[in-house]
Amino acid sequence: MHVPMAILQLLTCLIAAILSTAQGSSPPSIPHQIHLLRPQTGAAGESVVGVSCLSWRLGVETNNIINWKQVPEKCAGYLGHYMLGHQYREDSKVITDEAFLYAKSLRLAQDGKNIWVFDIDETSLSNLPYYAKHGFGVELYNATAFNEWVLTGKALALPESLKLYKKLLSLGIKVAFLTGRPEDQRTVTATNLKNAGFKTWEKLILKDLSIYKGKTAVFFKSNERAKLEKKGYRIIGNIGDQWSDLLGIPTGNRTFKLPDPMKIPQTILELSHDSLLNIPRQIHLLRPKTTGATFVDKVEGLSCLSWRLAVETNNIIGWKTVPQECEGYVGNYVLGGQYREDSRVVTNQAFLYAKSLNLSGDGKDVWVFDIDETSLSNLPYYADNGFGVEPYNASQFNEWVLKGVAPPLPESLELYHKLLALGIKVVFLTGRGEDQITVTSNNLKNTGYHTWEKLILKIVGNIGDQWSDLLGSSTGNRTFKLPDPLYYIA
Numbered sequence: 001m002h003v004p005m006a007i008l009q010l011l012t013c014l015i016a017a018i019l020s021t022a023q024g025s026s027p028p029s030i031p032h033q034i035h036l037l038r039p040q041t042g043a044a045g046e047s048v049v050g051v052s053c054l055s056w057r058l059g060v061e062t063n064n065i066i067n068w069k070q071v072p073e074k075c076a077g078y079l080g081h082y083m084l085g086h087q088y089r090e091d092s093k094v095i096t097d098e099a100f101l102y103a104k105s106l107r108l109a110q111d112g113k114n115i116w117v118f119d120i121d122e123t124s125l126s127n128l129p130y131y132a133k134h135g136f137g138v139e140l141y142n143a144t145a146f147n148e149w150v151l152t153g154k155a156l157a158l159p160e161s162l163k164l165y166k167k168l169l170s171l172g173i174k175v176a177f178l179t180g181r182p183e184d185q186r187t188v189t190a191t192n193l194k195n196a197g198f199k200t201w202e203k204l205i206l207k208d209l210s211i212y213k214g215k216t217a218v219f220f221k222s223n224e225r226a227k228l229e230k231k232g233y234r235i236i237g238n239i240g241d242q243w244s245d246l247l248g249i250p251t252g253n254r255t256f257k258l259p260d261p262m263k264i265p266q267t268i269l270e271l272s273h274d275s276l277l278n279i280p281r282q283i284h285l286l287r288p289k290t291t292g293a294t295f296v297d298k299v300e301g302l303s304c305l306s307w308r309l310a311v312e313t314n315n316i317i318g319w320k321t322v323p324q325e326c327e328g329y330v331g332n333y334v335l336g337g338q339y340r341e342d343s344r345v346v347t348n349q350a351f352l353y354a355k356s357l358n359l360s361g362d363g364k365d366v367w368v369f370d371i372d373e374t375s376l377s378n379l380p381y382y383a384d385n386g387f388g389v390e391p392y393n394a395s396q397f398n399e400w401v402l403k404g405v406a407p408p409l410p411e412s413l414e415l416y417h418k419l420l421a422l423g424i425k426v427v428f429l430t431g432r433g434e435d436q437i438t439v440t441s442n443n444l445k446n447t448g449y450h451t452w453e454k455l456i457l458k459i460v461g462n463i464g465d466q467w468s469d470l471l472g473s474s475t476g477n478r479t480f481k482l483p484d485p486l487y488y489i490a
């Protein structure tokens with residue numbers, strides 16, 4: 001595709017402007033206010049074209065959608081707007097702020113052994129200028145051309161990551177860069193890091209192809225983290241844009257997942273330049289704080305959106321109540337079409353996975369369902385109680401549970417029926433107390449969950465709205481995280 005030079009220059013300047021304000025105190029000034037997350041849901045939840053790209057992105061960021069090769073074609077424009085807009089920066093900032101709060105809360109021995117692992121591409125350095133020049137992948141991904149870009153050493157710092165890096169150093173924490181870039185890019189990578197403001201490090205670990213050729217990113221990275229620990233370092237934090245940066249033992253004491261819906265550079269992102277240039281001035285808010293269907297021309301609520309993403313990706317943990325200023329936002333979200341759409345993408349993914357399995361048919365294949373906010377919804381309760389803004393009141397919540405009138409979550413009920421049809425048994429696993437067994441059974445039956453297996457047999461899948469439903473050993477062969485910004489269970 002032919003792209004006029006002027007347009008390329010404009011885009012490159014735009015990106016440079018966004019990325020070069022690491023030290024600046026004011027937010028980046030973007031000439032054309034472009035869409036944030038492009039919510040596109042009506043207040044009553046009516047379907048609007050493009051809404052599923054937002055759900056798709058959440059599915060990717062929460063590791064529900066895995067092994068994808070390419071951004072869905074219809075989402076290319078959406079993702080381009082996201083990466084170039086405020087939202088990407090804001091989403092990153094909430095996560096790096098959280099990482100710093102965590103680091104600051106630790107009482108660290110000042111023995112030089114505390115280390116924080118940083119991934120490089122799309123975590124410390126951004127390759128967006130490359131993708132802009134190459135039409136954001138309109139030209140097919142070309143490894144030779146990408147390596148030529150890397151060798152220019154001109155990748156820019158991701159501003160929020162650079163801030164975090166400096167703050168960690170000031171706490172006496174050492175930094176290790178751990179990257180899938182090959183050893184022969186060591187010199188240029190080191191120079192690029194320094195020029196971008198990452199001046200010092202304890203280790204710069206690149207992929208030694210004589211050891212790791214053909215090995216997965218998880219294998220390479222966890223192996224190298226284990227080596228660090230063997231050398232006596234304590235990995236207190238680990239930050240990356242890919243789940244493969246963060247999974248695999250040892251992970252480090254706490255991990256932080258930066259946004260990256262593009263999976264650069266494995267993914268080919270096809271972005272139409274026309275869609276970027278033809279940007280309406282109106283900003284679409286994810287969930288306007290009004291109940292009306294019209295979008296408001298203000299960026300209010302922006303950080304609630306980032307807060308929600310950070311919660312769903314397990315970056316913000318241990319929180320007690322929804323931030324006061326996000327009550328309206330969260331209320332609109334859970335009552336609007338977006339919550340359903342987000343759930344639908346996850347349950348569809350779960351069903352596709354289940355269908356792809358060749359199950360033995362011996363009646364021992366089990367799928368674990370959490371109950372609250374997974375199978376049954378307590379929204380009527382939360383709607384009366386500030387959508388998670390009010391501190392949790394156990395006795396009041398139990399009074400609600402005992403009424404046994406919680407409605408089903410429609411997408412979960414559909415998944416339940418489809419799994420049964422595949423011959424998979426269902427086990428409900430809940431934190432509800434034994435004394436609530438009768439009311440819970442009746443509530444489940446009355447809402448369409450007619451049958452279940454009580455014993456936990458061989459677990460093939462596990463779906464829940466809390467990370468605590470999904471973490472731990474015996475997770476099940478694959479886990480699925482439903483959205484839930486209302487409360488947090490450790």
Ligand SMILES: *[C@@H]1O[C@H](CO)[C@@H](O)[C@H](O)[C@H]1NC(C)=O
Nearest residue numbers: 139140142143144145146148
């Ligand atoms: C890939 O990039 C290299 C270097 O820029 C170029 O010579 C080559 O023609 C490109 N290949 C394709 C298939 O476009």
Ligand SMILES: *[C@@H]1O[C@H](CO)[C@@H](O)[C@H](O)[C@H]1NC(C)=O
Nearest residue numbers: 106107108234235236252253
């Ligand atoms: C990191 O985790 C280890 C093992 O659980 C624990 O002993 C240690 O106290 C943790 N360190 C910090 C700084 O939290």
Ligand SMILES: *[C@@H]1O[C@H](CO)[C@@H](O)[C@H](O)[C@H]1NC(C)=O
Nearest residue numbers: 352353354355356357358359
């Ligand atoms: C399941 O079986 C079918 C046909 O026997 C086969 O084509 C497919 O690859 C199998 N899938 C898996 C995940 O093993």
Ligand SMILES: *[C@@H]1O[C@H](CO)[C@@H](O)[C@H](O)[C@H]1NC(C)=O
Nearest residue numbers: 391392393394395396397399
């Ligand atoms: C919790 O709910 C109970 C029952 O509705 C009520 O009596 C009590 O005052 C509430 N506690 C607080 C701290 O609000």
Ligand SMILES: *[C@@H]1O[C@H](CO)[C@@H](O)[C@H](O)[C@H]1NC(C)=O
Nearest residue numbers: 357358359459460476477478
């Ligand atoms: C689930 O995982 C176990 C252990 O890794 C494996 O043996 C089994 O084949 C897997 N089952 C399915 C259905 O994928």
Ligand SMILES: [Mg+2]
Nearest residue numbers: 119121122241
């Ligand atoms: Mg990366």
